[in-house]
Amino acid sequence: MSKDIGQSEHFSFAETNPIEDIGGGLKRQQLGYNHELMAVKIWFEKGAIGYNHAHRHSQVSYVVEGEFHFNIDGVTQILKPGDSCFIPPHTDHGATCPTGGILIDTFSPAREDFIEESK
Template structure:
């Protein structure tokens, strides 16, 4: 198990990520979005729970648009296309099961 917080990674285009903790079964990640940044539509085999720590985000999950504000959360099932953008900037806490090996 790795509980060591990693350095913040600049992913470009106004998005930064920091892995908080993980083991093979689960991973928690902070993701910062600058105003107008886009988390492009994608899908993966992991279950994802996202909590909005700060800001307002427009999520598109399986073709349906939803606005999430600070304190809101959503669950994204495996292999479902999803993406987000923000007009305010903000911070998300993403949890993945199993862990995202591609983030390491």
């Protein structure tokens, strides 16, 4: 049972919504959430790595700009702007970004750890 994390404001503005430096050439901005769903924007510097990991959440990642080498459950594909991928719960995954780029990640349920880290 997840705890009540509340929800974000109805509207989110790029110029006032905080951007977190999460290290390793990655920055994250929460776009909106409630307990069922979360969307975040992730900036990757050139050569940055989102190291392989797994979590209980379903995830869809959409490439806004740049080139990403996504590894999902041992299979690697190159994704470019307009491409996306689905990552089932508890599936090992990660991405490298040789060009620098931006992703929009959505999670269901919301990533409570992201909300806690931003406080």
